[in-house]
Amino acid sequence: xxxxxxxxxxxxxxxxxxxxxxxxxxxxxxxxxxxxxxxxxxxxxxxxxxxxxxxxxxxxxxxxxxxxxxxxxxxxxxxxxxxxxxxxxxxxxxxxxxxxxxxxxxxxxxxxxxxxxxxxxxxxxxxxxxxxxxxxxxxxxxxxxxxxxxxxxxxxxxxxxxxxxxxxxxxxxxxxxxxxxxxxxxxxxxxxxxxxxxxxxxxxxxxxxxxxxxxxxxxxxxxxxxxxxxxxxxxxxxxxxxxxxxxxxxxxxxxxxxxxxxxxxxxxxxxxxxxxxxxxxxxxxxxxxxxxxxxxxxxxxxxxxxxxxxxx
Numbered sequence: 249x250x251x252x253x254x255x256x257x258x259x260x261x262x263x264x265x266x267x268x269x270x271x272x273x274x275x276x277x278x279x280x281x282x283x284x285x286x287x288x289x290x291x292x293x294x295x296x297x298x299x300x301x302x303x304x305x306x307x308x309x310x311x312x313x314x315x316x317x318x319x320x321x322x323x324x325x326x327x328x329x330x331x332x333x334x335x336x337x338x339x340x341x342x343x344x345x346x347x348x349x350x351x352x353x354x355x356x357x358x359x360x361x362x363x364x365x366x367x368x369x370x371x372x373x374x375x376x377x378x379x380x381x382x383x384x385x386x387x388x389x390x391x392x393x394x395x396x397x398x399x400x401x402x403x404x405x406x407x408x409x410x411x412x413x414x415x416x417x418x419x420x421x422x423x424x425x426x427x428x429x430x431x432x433x434x435x436x437x438x439x440x441x442x443x444x445x446x447x448x449x450x451x452x453x454x455x456x457x458x459x460x461x462x463x464x465x466x467x468x469x470x471x472x473x474x475x476x477x478x479x480x481x482x483x484x485x486x487x488x489x490x491x492x493x494x495x496x497x498x499x500x501x502x503x504x505x506x507x508x509x510x511x512x513x514x515x516x517x518x519x520x521x522x523x524x525x526x527x528x529x530x531x532x533x534x535x536x537x538x539x540x541x542x543x544x545x546x547x548x549x550x551x552x553x554x555x556x557x558x559x560x
Contacts, residue, residue: 257512388422
């Protein structure tokens, strides 16, 4: 069964290694090509994420360097990897090919220069999260202590995303910013978020947030960091499925997907049986114990395919 994974930090790990990790099969990469193939991943979204301790200029340099690894290493050396620039490019993937999509995790790197976002769009970015954990010139971040919503610049960013049929990713937004975005965004998603009712953390979605996303046709893709799945550092696949079950109970059955966060999970522990992309089918197998084949196909890829932006 094919999988669409909306989030991995593989490009960041490749950049931090200064080119020492080959995308094809480096064992240090949880979402290398061999593991994507093994796990049945048909579409992988690669995040461009600049470390938070850099200056704006350094963050932009980091994003561009990661994009270079994407084009030269991921695509250039692996003919099976095909860049997705238009949403219907996914429909043209052949057997054995994997779609590769770029996302931007936080707009810190562009400062307050919307023309730079235009450039990143022209280079292939198709999903944008306004913040990481802390606020910037666009919006408040999930871990900010003071409530901060969408700024006037943030409104311009979301309008740009709407005009170009890009996803607006709410996964790292402060709750106030979330509500501002949900009113404005044409294509909101949570690329890697779990249920706050199951594990109370600002990075997880409240029931009200999840319902608002589902009501607007927005996707919620669960992620595999044990720190956001279950109290403590140990979690198993059934613990992750509790988040899916909860979202289904809120009306999200046709809007749930996968956003693994492989190569971006900071703690050493991994969900038992889900330590890299090659194990993705373990999750689908366990889901099949509780859900129909149609529902599992939905979680794996078909919900995304149904709810992606449509060609004008």
